[in-house]
Amino acid sequence: MLIITLILGIVYYIPALVANGSAPFVRRGTPIDFGKKLSDNRRLLGDGKTFEGLLLALTFGSTVGxxxxxxxxxxxxxxxxxxxxxxxxxxxxxxxxxxxxxxxRGQRAPLLDQLDFFLASTLALLILGVKLQVIQVISVGLIVIGLHMFTNYVAFRLKIKSVPW
Known part of the structure; x- marks a missing residue:
């Protein structure tokens, strides 16, 4: 029964994993922040967050759905x-x-880099009424950390990403 619970937990998160993993395939596009800076003279998000990447991520994640x-x-x-x-x-x-x-952009931020999308998708799943169990969230969270590091390294080696994290 535990193994089924864990597999189901992974299935619940596949749309978020696919969405997060597909956005980097858009190399250039229109930045979501339109190049705007805050009073600290730093960009809101940076060139890595584009409308095209967002659209691709939503398309792929929804297709998995x-x-x-x-x-x-x-x-x-x-x-x-x-x-x-x-x-x-x-x-x-x-x-x-x-x-x-x-x-x-591209600077390493341990855990933030791996868990920002995961925590937000967890919140969405809970709001949408998906009955997540604590063991599913913890297990998938740990898998996400390892998977994120591995896939980013592979994407770096394939020249899809400019840094291996």
């Missing part, structure tokens, strides 16, 4: 969209925090 819906119910199409959007908003919040801390 269509597949999941075949097994868990049609509501997963809507859940996947909102979960994907929350994941991307969490990623943007992470970028905003990094800019406020004076960190440049």
């Amino acid at each position: 269509v597949i999941i819906a075949k097994f868990l119910g049609e509501e997963w199409i809507v859940i996947a969209f909102w979960e994907s959007l929350a994941a991307m908003l969490g990623d943007m919040l992470g970028a905003f925090i990094k800019r406020r801390l004076g960190m440049e």
Whole structure:
């Protein structure tokens, strides 16, 4: 029973994982912050957060929701969209925090880099009424940390990302 619970937890988070992993495939685009700076003379988000990346992430995350819906119910199409959007908003919040801390695009921020999208998608899942168990959140969170580090290294080696984190 525990293994089924853990697998189900992973399935719940697949739209967020796919959304977060697909946005970097857009190399250039229109920055969401339009190049605006705050009073600290730092960009709101930076060039790495684009409308095109957001659209790709929402498309891929929602598409995964269509597949999941075949097994868990049609509501997963809507859940996947909102979960994907929350994941991307969490990623943007992470970028905003990094800019406020004076960190440049691509600079390493342990845990923030791995968990910003995950925590935001967790919040979205809870708001949407998905019954997450603590063991699912902790287990998937730990998997996300390792998976994020591994996939970013692979993306770096494939020249999809400019840094390996």
